[in-house]
Amino acid sequence: MIVMLWHNIDYVASVVLFSIGLYVVIAKENLIKKFLGLNIMETAVFAFIIALGMVEDGRPPIMTGDAQGPFASPLPQTLVLTGIVVAVSTTALALTLIIRIFRRFGTIEANELREME
């Protein structure tokens, strides 16, 4: 069991990171902290997908004149690039919303906001 986990330490790490993120999203009252939690979750998933593409002794999948295999799989990397773009836009939107909430209510603590509603 331990051995198996050790061999898959990259996956285990991303699952742990994911759980930490989820905990932050649920447990924290501050909207920015909640959002940071979401970013942690996203990072965990990106790390996971990147790890999937790893190949033993693989080299970066960049075609140059003298390229020699094996390469790491390029597909996960492109996926994660797209994912990062999505995550950045989500972050931008969330921050905008948080600023507007702060202007309107003067606080970004979820419990205080609930009382004001």
Add this chain to the structure above:
Amino acid sequence: MEVVDIRPMLAPGVSFACAAMVFLFGRNTNWRRFWMLSAATIKMIVVLSMLPGSLRGVVYTFDLVDFTGGIGLGFRADALGMFFALVSSSLWVATTVYAIGYMRDDEKRVRFFGFFALCVSTTVGIAFAENLLTFFLFYEMLTICTYPLVIHYETPEALSAGRTYLTYTLIGGAFVLVGTVMVHDATGTLSLGHPGILDASISPGRLGVIFALLIAGFATKTALMPLHGWLPRAMVAPTPVSALLHAVAVVKAGAFGIVRTVYNVFGIELLDDLGFALPLAALAAVTIIVASVIAIFQEDLKRRLAYSTISQISYIVLAASMLTPFAATAAIVHFANQALAKITMFFVAGAIQRTTGKTNVHELAGIGHQMPWTMGAFTIAALSFIGIPLFAGFITKWYISLGALESGQWWFLLVMITSSLLNAAYFLPIVHLAFFKPARGDAVPVKEARPTLLIPTLVCAAWVLLLGTMSEVPGMPFSLAEAAVRFVFRM
């Protein structure tokens, strides 16, 4: 013989259009009366025009929409449906005239008459429904259309009665719907045009559930005990509405649903094999007796009539569940007999209330001298309910008794006799009070209700006499009921 004809759809459709006109142009009194009366009359004419064909054995059908795989909306005027449609549509004319007189000075007349006219259309829709889905649709529409009538005065009492009414009937409707879906699931069809669509290949447990669902659903509207709670409370409604609820539309629709379930969904043979009918008959018998006993103790005239309705309508259920030809005849003709007699009584109660303001039974002493015609009509109706020969109610009791002998279950006879005695016990004191007791205080000169109230009352009372003495009463012939019975029993 089946003929495709638009009239079965036209009958509810035309009065539906008239009802829309009442809503749109109802603010003007004359236009409103015009559309009201035309809604009632046109529908009656359309229904009557099918009668000669119906007597020859023609069945008019009209499929409106066929969605897919046996689900659709369609209309079909068979003998049973024709009989119910005739009763309700001819009584509607009387009720409309009465209602115009009764509600003359009311503020919310537009809403009242609009929904009143809608009820016309839905009841005939129920009568002519070709399949259970169409039946259910009109059945629910009837619930909705009568709700604004029940809460008409919008007093807290009326609103709470309205809520009770909706709760009972909507939940009942949901039972019917589940039953309908199960019928479709079991047979792939919902048609009411056969003497039974379910068959013995379906497991008895499943059939039992279907039977229980459909009967429980319809029984809420029929006010079969113990599901009768809404009816006495709904008495806060204006009197024409009470007449509508008890004599013509609502409880009759429920009873009609039970009759359709027994004869057209299950069919005589299947129910006989399964033995589901006996508990239903027992329930009906208990309702007949218990409701009559409760009626004796009611001081309010309308409430007494309400409990009498609960008892009387159960005759139909009892007769239908005996599963013999004679009893079936009784079940069908009782639609007419009970409706006419009960509507007469409600008209009388309303006329007394509008003319003298009296609502309690003990206040009625000597009223027969003040309103002789009105109370004469009441007496006729009372004698009919008791089952004196030459009155309509006698026919029912006679055929139920014949049916009881036919099926060999003598205890139905006991129920009949007890019920007659009880009917006498709660109606005759009223007649006695009215005619043979002096009025309290000063003697009052003769002062009848206004003609719009009196004439419909007398017409209905006359019809009670006709039904008791003639077999071919114009508009509701006995032979039509017999034709329906022949179809059901495949004779």
Add this chain to the structure above:
Amino acid sequence: MYAWPHWLALVVMTPLAGAALTPIAALLDRRSPPWWALATMTFTSLAATMLVLRVFAEGPFSYLPGGWAAPYGVELRFDEFSAVVGVICLIGWMAILFSSRYTRSLPEFASDRSPYYYALLLLNLGGMIGFAVTGDLFNLFVFLEILSLSGYALVAVGGERIAEMAAFKYLLMGAVSSVLVLFAIGFLYGMTGTLNIADVTARLGALEGPTAPAAVALALLAVGFVTKAAIFPLHVWLPDAHAAAPSPVSAVLSGLVVKLGVIGMIRTYRIYYGAGLFDLTVLNHVLMWLGAISIVMGAFFAIFQEDVKLMLAYSTISNIGYIIMGLGLATTYGVIGASVHIFNHALIKATLFLAVGAIIYRTGYRTLSDLRGVGRAMPLTSVALSIGAISIVGIPPTAGFLCKWYITLGAFEANQPLFGFVLVFGALLIFVYYIRMVNAFYFREPIHAEVTEAREVPVSMLLPTLVLASLCLIMGVLGRIPLTFIEPGVVRLLAPLGG
């Protein structure tokens, strides 16, 4: 003409490109964005019509951009369920037309912002269309994010007091569910080495070794999509978001966006039924129960709402419950009913939100008691509202009836009579709250002068409402068409179950 292969690419690209170009169009003419958006959607609708015709004639088909063969290149695949694109176009078109006048009245909408509103709306519609037609798991995620992100932003533009809060709540739950979906896609990619849905299905089926990761991926997908679909208890984001958004946006969100969660669920089922790795009975039972609870809870909460838009929002939860339950029943009738309800509920809910939006636009009130008597002041809008109400209850011959009937039949077919009861009694509850609404609008005396003096809305708002309302009726009478249309798709979906 419908056989031209590039329609499938165009139907996705047009709204996205249109969205990007909207701000530029606004630079040229300040008043042009609504008409630009409308023109974009008109062309998209044309493409969608062609696609629906083609799938009807030929069955499912694919499009491979750049000509790369399926497992390596990206695949767009149009099957019967993708036909939801037609409804997306229709409702999107109507919502944009409705907005053209509506947005001018909103104080938040200084004219320099309106291009972004239309750009977001187009982006949202394009995202949904892409989501419905993609045959590739990663694009599924990308389009999911496009439609979700634009959705969060659209909720916030309404300027209601709680709009930003609602949008943030929506964003948080939406983003978490998206991450779950992405995680699951990662799992599936790790196990099969491909992202093409058909390929994933085949390779999962041939998988050797432990199936636990596939089960984890399934759980993640289910939770993610069920959150997007707002099924109890993951529905908490929906009511505020849908009530706070501008009414045309509510129509799109409530009618369409939540449905994409259901489409995602159908795609998930396609993979797992097809792979046949394990028995899905447990998941189906969970969905049935969650669906049943959603039906009852949604309807129950709706009854106690005074705010009309909140009421409609809760009613959406209840109706999505029907769809999810139908899927969970996993019988032909149930799934057909559920799939058709995706289409029909979209029509109905859009009708309701547009009608209510028109009423709010004219009167400025949004609670039942404030709006008493509005039926007399705005007869046409109220008729549309009533048609929507009877459709959503499922009274024949309106659009809501046949699908609910089929789902109920499905419950009996699956030998789950209990759920048949829940369905019917859910309809009863829904009935009760729409009766409350109709009663207040028609039969109560008005208490505000604004209500009695309200006039009908301008044609650009009335027309979409009435057209959608009449479609509710037409789709009821012609209910057979969508049923027969979707049937081959459902049969194919359920075929691996064996009958």
